[in-house]
Amino acid sequence: MTSADAQPGIGLIGCGVISECLLGGASLAGIRVSAVCDSDRERAGRAAAACGARAVSEAGGIFGDSAIEAVIIALPNDAHYSAAMEALAAGKHVFCEKPLTTSAADSLALARKARETGRVFQMGYMKRFNPAFAAVKARLEQIAPLTTASLRLTVSGDPKLEGGPGTPGSWHSDIQRSGGGFLVHSGSHLLDLMMFYFGRPEAVWGSLKRDVNGNEYSNSFLFRFEGGLQVALQMAQTRAQGLGYAGSVWEEIVEVNGVNGRLTARGADWMGKIPARASAHLADGDGPKDLFTYWESQWAEELKAFVEGVRQGRCLGSTVEDGYRVDYILDQLKRLEAEAGPVRLEYAL
Numbered sequence: 387m388t389s390a391d392a393q394p395g396i397g398l399i400g401c402g403v404i405s406e407c408l409l410g411g412a413s414l415a416g417i418r419v420s421a422v423c424d425s426d427r428e429r430a431g432r433a434a435a436a437c438g439a440r441a442v443s444e445a446g447g448i449f450g451d452s453a454i455e456a457v458i459i460a461l462p463n464d465a466h467y468s469a470a471m472e473a474l475a476a477g478k479h480v481f482c483e484k485p486l487t488t489s490a491a492d493s494l495a496l497a498r499k500a501r502e503t504g505r506v507f508q509m510g511y512m513k514r515f516n517p518a519f520a521a522v523k524a525r526l527e528q529i530a531p532l533t534t535a536s537l538r539l540t541v542s543g544d545p546k547l548e549g550g551p552g553t554p555g556s557w558h559s560d561i562q563r564s565g566g567g568f569l570v571h572s573g574s575h576l577l578d579l580m581m582f583y584f585g586r587p588e589a590v591w592g593s594l595k596r597d598v599n600g601n602e603y604s605n606s607f608l609f610r611f612e613g614g615l616q617v618a619l620q621m622a623q624t625r626a627q628g629l630g631y632a633g634s635v636w637e638e639i640v641e642v643n644g645v646n647g648r649l650t651a652r653g654a655d656w657m658g659k660i661p662a663r664a665s666a667h668l669a670d671g672d673g674p675k676d677l678f679t680y681w682e683s684q685w686a687e688e689l690k691a692f693v694e695g696v697r698q699g700r701c702l703g704s705t706v707e708d709g710y711r712v713d714y715i716l717d718q719l720k721r722l723e724a725e726a727g728p729v730r731l732e733y734a735l
């Protein structure tokens with residue numbers, strides 16, 4: 387960047403489903419994306435037209451462009467590793483959609499490479515920027531000491547058939563390309579949120595169920611943290627429709643209990659089109675209170691943080707190390723099907 391106010395040149399790689407959220411967020415935040423890339427030329431053209439960028443069909447067209455200082459990687463999960471490595475080698479700052487990669491070993495290598503290059507690397511765990519989930523984080527001290535917490539997600543789906551989002555035959559449902567089913571696609575967000583709130587868990591117990599394609603579709607885990615805090619993570623798919631306060635297909639609930647109060651946050655869709663809600667019930671208060679009544683886009687906020695982070699030379703969102711830790715825990719959780727817990731969690735970073 388040439389001046390304190392200038393925005394880094396940004397290129398987007400991957401113009402599928404999530405790119406619409408990201409380009410919508412960028413537009414809301416006043417962030418300009420100057421080049422977009424997709425191997426599907428039609429998709430690239432559509433995205434380019436939507437944001438006034440130039441379109442290319444090969445990522446090299448972005449990595450080789452010296453005006454592009456930062457890249458947003460929104461590719462299928464199995465393409466994150468090589469794209470992010472190439473971006474770092476080309477000296478670009480990186481915003482990478484979740485999960486970081488499809489294995490803890492690759493994520494560790496990537497996190498080490500990012501450290502070595504000193505580039506800013508932010509993960510696309512946008513729930514940290516959702517005002518309801520952020521409100522819980524901001525008030526944890528008020529209810530401390532913390533005793534128990536739970537993160538629960540229920541979505542309408544067919545437990546027999548579905549392991550993840552997307553149409554049958556897409557990479558989303560192919561465990562080799564996605565790295566896993568519901569737990570990887572959606573549980574990765576909850577694990578990032580859990581560590582955002584409470585730090586790194588020390589051990590975990592639990593179990594998961596898999597569908598006919600090998601994709602996990604429901605699970606219950608109990609994490610133990612230093613100091614004795616216990617956090618439950620429960621995810622389920624159900625054929626029931628009309629979930630939660632919005633009667634949608636998605637219900638996400640975070641509850642944190644402390645000696646001095648209780649915090650809750652509820653989400654009704656992953657895109658954030660339906661405002662999530664948070665409330666606090668404090669020991670020294672006079673009853674439960676809504677923590678906020680406004681709404682701003684989580685996509686805009688996470689991209690604002692990325693651009694500001696590039697300006698400051700440090701990551702202001704979920705870091706590449708956070709991305710590695712989520713993938714490490716996911717690898718451990720996948721082993722739980724065969725092993726009864728507890729599994730001790732021993733991080734390399």
Ligand SMILES: NC(=O)c1ccc[n+]([C@@H]2O[C@H](COP(=O)([O-])OP(=O)(O)OC[C@H]3O[C@@H](n4cnc5c(N)ncnc54)[C@H](O)[C@@H]3O)[C@@H](O)[C@H]2O)c1
Pocket residue numbers: 399400401402403404405423424425426429443444445460461462463465483484485510511512571656
């Ligand atoms: N943050 C969230 O809540 C969230 C939600 C959905 C998806 N995601 C993540 O975003 C990523 C993309 O998911 P999606 O649902 O948008 O997938 P998608 O399949 O809709 O889009 C991926 C795009 O990448 C293109 N592509 C594939 N290989 C390419 C290559 N080598 N070069 C250029 N283009 C290539 C495809 O043509 C496609 O348009 C995944 O990592 C996914 O986990 C995140």
